[in-house]
Amino acid sequence: MSFWKDPLKVAADWLMGIFTGWGMPEIAAQILIGLLGVVFLLSALMVLDIGLVWVERKVVSRFQSRIGPNRVGPFGLIQPFADIIKLLIKEDITPQGADKVVYNLAPILSMMSVLVLWAVVPLAPTIAGVDLNVGALYIIATGAIGTLSIIMAGWSSNNKYSLIGAFREVAVLLSFEIPMLTTMLIPTIFAGSMGVLAITQAQDIWFVFKAPLAALIFLIAAIAELGRAPFDMGEAESELVSGYNIEYSGMKFGMFYAGELLHAFTFGGFWAILFFGGYRFFGLEQVSPFLAVAVILFKALIGYWIIMWIKYTLLRIRIDHMLAFNWKFLTPVAFVLLMVTAFMNTFLRGTPTWLYISSMFLSNVLLGWISLEVARSYSRKEREKAEGPKQVIQAHH
Amino acid sequence: MTGEKITFLVVAVLTLVFALRVVTTGNLVHAALWLVATLSGIAVVFALLQANFLAVVQVVVYIGAIAILFIFAVMLTRKEMRDRGPQLNQNWWFGALLAVMTFGGLFALLQGWNGLSNTPAAIPSGFDAVSVLGNALVSPDAYVLPFEVASVLLVAALVGAVYVAFNQK
Numbered sequence: 001m002s003f004w005k006d007p008l009k010v011a012a013d014w015l016m017g018i019f020t021g022w023g024m025p026e027i028a029a030q031i032l033i034g035l036l037g038v039v040f041l042l043s044a045l046m047v048l049d050i051g052l053v054w055v056e057r058k059v060v061s062r063f064q065s066r067i068g069p070n071r072v073g074p075f076g077l078i079q080p081f082a083d084i085i086k087l088l089i090k091e092d093i094t095p096q097g098a099d100k101v102v103y104n105l106a107p108i109l110s111m112m113s114v115l116v117l118w119a120v121v122p123l124a125p126t127i128a129g130v131d132l133n134v135g136a137l138y139i140i141a142t143g144a145i146g147t148l149s150i151i152m153a154g155w156s157s158n159n160k161y162s163l164i165g166a167f168r169e170v171a172v173l174l175s176f177e178i179p180m181l182t183t184m185l186i187p188t189i190f191a192g193s194m195g196v197l198a199i200t201q202a203q204d205i206w207f208v209f210k211a212p213l214a215a216l217i218f219l220i221a222a223i224a225e226l227g228r229a230p231f232d233m234g235e236a237e238s239e240l241v242s243g244y245n246i247e248y249s250g251m252k253f254g255m256f257y258a259g260e261l262l263h264a265f266t267f268g269g270f271w272a273i274l275f276f277g278g279y280r281f282f283g284l285e286q287v288s289p290f291l292a293v294a295v296i297l298f299k300a301l302i303g304y305w306i307i308m309w310i311k312y313t314l315l316r317i318r319i320d321h322m323l324a325f326n327w328k329f330l331t332p333v334a335f336v337l338l339m340v341t342a343f344m345n346t347f348l349r350g351t352p353t354w355l356y357i358s359s360m361f362l363s364n365v366l367l368g369w370i371s372l373e374v375a376r377s378y379s380r381k382e383r384e385k386a387e388g389p390k391q392v393i394q395a396h397h
Numbered sequence: 398m399t400g401e402k403i404t405f406l407v408v409a410v411l412t413l414v415f416a417l418r419v420v421t422t423g424n425l426v427h428a429a430l431w432l433v434a435t436l437s438g439i440a441v442v443f444a445l446l447q448a449n450f451l452a453v454v455q456v457v458v459y460i461g462a463i464a465i466l467f468i469f470a471v472m473l474t475r476k477e478m479r480d481r482g483p484q485l486n487q488n489w490w491f492g493a494l495l496a497v498m499t500f501g502g503l504f505a506l507l508q509g510w511n512g513l514s515n516t517p518a519a520i521p522s523g524f525d526a527v528s529v530l531g532n533a534l535v536s537p538d539a540y541v542l543p544f545e546v547a548s549v550l551l552v553a554a555l556v557g558a559v560y561v562a563f564n565q566k
Contacts, residue, residue: 027400132449133450133525133526134449134453134527137450138453143461145456145460147461148433148460148464151469167472170465174461174462177461193525193527
């Protein structure tokens with residue numbers, strides 16, 4: 001029965017027995033088992049990614065009052081495979097004057113930056129790649145590789161649209177990294193560790209109840225990091241055609257597309273891990289690690305669904321508004337929230353749980369309200385400066 | 398030879414090759430990309446030394462911010478982004494001299510150091526390097542002064558940048 005309690009360890013021990021039985025030295029067997037684990041995780045992710053193509057297309061069509069793919073297989077479930085075949089047999093074009101090596105490296109880096117994120121995702125108490133003690137920073141670091149892939153794609157394509165798209169996208173990514181990292185520090189304060197596993201284990205009460213504002217800011221920053229609407233300035237279909245990936249065709253474009261879908265799903269997962277208890281759900285994770293995996297995948301899908309909901313509902317924000325919103329609103333609010341949380345956490349240490357949670361919650365709500373009020377009065381002042389004081393409309397007729 | 402040593406040697410050689418490419422590449426954007434590769438090599442070295450925090454910070458700060466800003470600066474200041482200017486100016490001999498002297502000095506210094514053949518003491522289990530580093534950065538008998546001075550310097554740089562870029566109306 002121990003397989004149902006700790007599947008990874010049992011499988012690793014089993015493989016170890018087989019490999020050493022073949023006369024392989026133990027260290028080589030360990031490395032081989034590690035590699036097999038990585039290959040298994042990555043293949044599972046890629047298969048999941050194929051499923052996400054269907055999910056995304058089906059959900060967007062529902063938001064747009066369409067039916068979506070429904071011809072190939074039941075509910076159009078085979079549609080992603082048709083998509084893949086189409087992408088594979090498309091002509092592979094490299095534009096004239098493109099920087100070949102950089103051009104071909106960019107989609108790989110883009111996909112890679114998403115896949116390596118899963119190294120730190122704890123799927124269950126016993127199923128996790130590595131328990132890195134700097135997990136939160138690691139998430140940001142992989143984002144840096146994604147940023148790099150975008151600028152490489154935009155520059156190497158030798159296309160003005162793609163370069164403009166890359167500029168905008170990178171400006172957005174670099175700016176929104178700051179509120180994102182700041183709000184990631186808030187679960188770190190609560191858990192006393194930057195490790196993703198430790199953060200999950202510290203959530204006897206979901207952190208969203210202690211820091212609803214942080215959860216909201218993290219979601220907004222995550223959507224911007226994903227380059228999804230309303231922050232899809234890098235792609236901006238209606239003005240830049242397709243932004244930084246305009247010149248890519250066939251499976252190279254497919255890599256960007258699949259990377260984006262998996263990235264969105266992954267950030268749904270991180271939202272769940274940081275603020276919604278990760279694999280924990282009323283002790284269900286203690287029953288079986290498989291249930292824990294199901295719980296975290298379900299939570300990640302809900303996060304992904306919310307990200308899709310926002311993407312297909314809101315319009316694109318202008319680039320200057322987007323950056324002003326980040327630098328003049330989101331970043332200061334995130335900083336103040338971090339300070340308030342750190343202060344309250346020290347001040348309220350040792351108080352009963354209900355008092356601690358409710359005052360944390362109230363301080364978040366209060367801060368959110370105050371910042372909205374400040375923003376409102378500021379924008380009213382700006383509007384008056386631009387349009388003159390509000391005229392009293394006189395009835396002539 | 399342990400696996401760790403082999404990994405270190407491979408990564409170190411690769412890092413040096415990448416670093417050489419940074420200064421020998423004519424294309425500025427390519428040079429910046431080689432710099433990214435070099436910096437990732439250094440991040441791997443940090444990871445080999447069990448300095449997870451520094452490894453990740455290396456990637457976040459140097460690749461995620463500084464290298465990207467290099468590329469931005471090149472893209473925004475050069476009219477033709479694929480231009481190949483002369484790689485040396487008349488001060489090349491001074492740079493070469495400085496490099497040789499630094500290398501010679503380090504080489505002479507490391508001659509009398511026997512740490513190269515020692516194996517490091519194992520890190521005790523449960524040792525949280527990140528929290529030790531964090532405490533050291535804010536404790537008065539460790540690094541609080543350098544930390545604060547660096548912060549003030551960075552704030553001064555930020556204010557200066559804002560002042561330079563500020564559009565007087």
